[in-house]
Amino acid sequence: MDIQWYPGHMKKTKEMLKENIRLVNVVIELLDARVPLSSQNPELKDLLGNKNRVIVLNKYDLAEERHTASWIDFFKGQGYSVVAANSAKGYGIRQLKAILRNFKVPAHKGERPVRAMVAGIPNVGKSSLINAMAGKSVAKIGGIPGVTRGKQWIKILPGIELLDTPGILWPKIESSEMGFHLAVTGAIKYEILNTEELVYKLLEIVISEKPQSLRNRYKLDELPRGAGDLLRDIGRKRGYLLPGGEIDNLKTSEVVLKEFREGLLGRFTLEVPPV
Structure with missing residues (x-):
């Protein structure tokens, strides 16, 4: 299964991420709990550098619990904070907020707000996560990959702000198995399948x-x-x-x-x- 998908707006998204990474001090990397490796953008690591990172295994309710527990241990072993979430129903949001509060940013007087970026491949639930954290609909949601465009700063809690950014998908899927995983879970559009x-x-x-x-x-x-x-x-x-x-x-x-x-x-x- 040879799949290539790299819409033009995603190149602009990558450029936008480069420009805006300097504005945040923590990155929320959203992965699909059913396919954590395939949904982890290989370019994101280089783009983020040494930024603090929190891994969110979204759609955990669609994944097998025992395997999700193994993935949590795996990413914790790499030094990341990890949350299993169902952003559509709000599960895991309280735990994620608590983790973000720990990223205090010293300032000349008191502390600056924690500024975070939500990053992930298309259709992994970024807008749903933002809306769940904000407690209201502030980001556009859609079941079609690539629906979120542009950027917006959203105040989640006193001292926590999020930058919602469109997902990035690499130009060439690295293996047929990875292509299958991304396609069957909905990260790639019907039209190219x-x-x-x-x-x-x-x-x-x-x-x-x-x-x-x-x-x-x-x-x-x-x-x-x-x-x-x-x-x-x-x-x-x-x-x-x-x-x-x-x-x-x-x-x-x-x-x-x-x-x-x-x-x-x-x-x-x-x-x-x-x-």
């Missing part, structure tokens, strides 16, 4: 790890051996038919992908920490 190919591979994983969830979700007595046959069975059960009675594989694939991303097929972690 072979959706059926993506869902075939996804179904193979679900068949292997959680076959009962497929039986329950799609009311199947037995699962066929192959992902292609399973996709057709799902389409038949849901009534996704083309003129002439043929299964609409594309529509079925889009529905399966959407339901996976929403956690309706169960909780999945697609990457485990390196040994």
Whole structure:
């Protein structure tokens, strides 16, 4: 699966980050708890230099708890503060605020506000995190990668301000496995994907790890051996038919992908920490 995606506005975003990093003293790096390595932008480390960094494993409610615990230990072992969060529902926000309060900035008189930057790849939940921390809708939210544009300073609490910035994704996905992880979790737009190919591979994983969830979700007595046959069975059960009675594989694939991303097929972690 060869995927390249680098919208023009993301080059501008990278330039903006370089300009604004000097304005902050801590960076909140937002990762997808299902794919922490694939969702960690490889260029961010060089851009941030020695800035303080907090790792937030977002969408933890869609990931397997035991693996999230392993990832927390992994990143803590690298010296980072780590929070598991569900920014859409506000879980983990209190813990994150408490961590930010610890980054006190000495000034001539008293202390300056802690200024933080939220950074992450597209569609990882940056705007949802900002809104959850602010307690109101202040940043635009959308389920399409690349929806957040521009920048804004937002006062979260007395002494804490956040700079919301669009996510950055590298020009060339480094491996087919990484491309699959980013695509199946929603960091890459539908338009550049072979959706059926993506869902075939996804179904193979679900068949292997959680076959009962497929039986329950799609009311199947037995699962066929192959992902292609399973996709057709799902389409038949849901009534996704083309003129002439043929299964609409594309529509079925889009529905399966959407339901996976929403956690309706169960909780999945697609990457485990390196040994």
